Amino acid sequence: MFDTSPADPVSEAFEAQRDRLHAVAYRMLGSQADAEDVVQEAWLRLSRQGAATIDNLAGWLTTVVGRISLDVLRSRRAHPEAPYDDRLAELVVTADDRPAPEDDVALADSVGVALLVVLESLRPSERLAFVLHDLFAVPFDEIGRILGRSADAAKMLASRARGKVRANPEEPGRPRAAGREQREVVQAFLAAAHGGDFEGLLRVLDPEVKLTVDTSDGVVVVLGATKVAAGATARVAAGAAARGRAVLVNGLPGFVSWREDGTPLSVMAFTVVEGRIVAISTVIDPARLASTDLPDPA
Structure with a gap:
């Protein structure tokens, strides 16, 4: 207070x-x-x-x-491995089995949440420049003073960030819906993880990819393709998933897995930019999963 x-x-x-x-x-x-x-x-x-x-x-x-x-x-x-207190944004999970999920009302309603997920993939200076200028109309000279850079440098940072979150030229700032190419990248990631294909994982991960894991003990963040790939293969090898299906998570391509007894094991959401995964948000907290409205297993 x-x-x-x-x-x-x-x-x-x-x-x-x-x-x-x-x-x-x-x-x-x-x-x-x-x-x-x-x-x-x-x-x-x-x-x-x-x-x-x-x-x-x-x-x-x-x-x-x-x-x-x-x-x-x-x-x-x-300190990327250090947990921080707050949970990820509210989960809106819908089955990704429609011919054109971009038209789903649930997707439109979750765009604001999806933008926060995309922003997680930005570097600190990019995120500040984009948020202050594009969302709150702060002039670039003021942003430059915060960053200790010139107004032109701040403008370039915002432009770079804008390129990562833009859906299309007509809708700047709107995260791209889960299209066919994005799904293919996610499917390639899942196949490589299940097959223990470390090199295959590196091919679809951005070098600076950010993995955020919501656990029962808090949120843990891992940075970098090598660490994320190593963790992905280890988690799949240790997992007890019996079923899974493609979903949309806050408007982003995702995947839900269940144990044999029907208990949810994890929810994953992927942010894909220019054919590479730049951010992965994973929820494995049992309480969080139990309180989330999930589609039925495929």
Whole structure:
């Protein structure tokens, strides 16, 4: 909770910005808990700074939230195996057995969630530039100051990030629906994992692929194709899956597997960019799986 007083003009000014600041932090970090912490830290810094010395409070707060969020993202990459507290976004899982799943209403409803999944594949500087400029219209010169780079460099980072999340020229910023080519890449990954084909896995994984695993003990992140490929073969070898089927997970191509007794074993979602898997989100937490509405086994 924020220690603010309605009678305090500084508190009132901050409260007027709080929802927007939380939205910025959440899209930067993909974690409600982390977003709350970032906004709380921004309030503490404002309390120490004093609003009287700030010409543009909204801009100042956005800059502070951006810098704190960037530090959190960089810390995650420096310690990728360390779990963090928040769970992945809400799961919307539908059977991928329609001729044109892109037209599924459930897919349209989950686009916002899918965007968060795609953002997880971006580097910290790319994510900040894209989120602040494309989603919150922050000028590139301000983004450059946060990153310690020029406005042109910030613009290039946003452009690079935009290329990874764009669905098509008519709908910039919309994650691409699960098309035939994406499914083929995912199928190649699953076949290689089941066959213990390490080289085959490396062929379909982006060198900087990010694997996020939601476990009963928290969320664990693994970075890099070599580590992700090694983990994929080990998990398949140790797994007890008897059945599985292709699905859409938050609008992304995915796969659900079940044990012989019908208990869900895992849900996987894949982000595919230019023929390579750039992010994999996996849920193996039994409680999370039990509370998720899953299609029947094929």
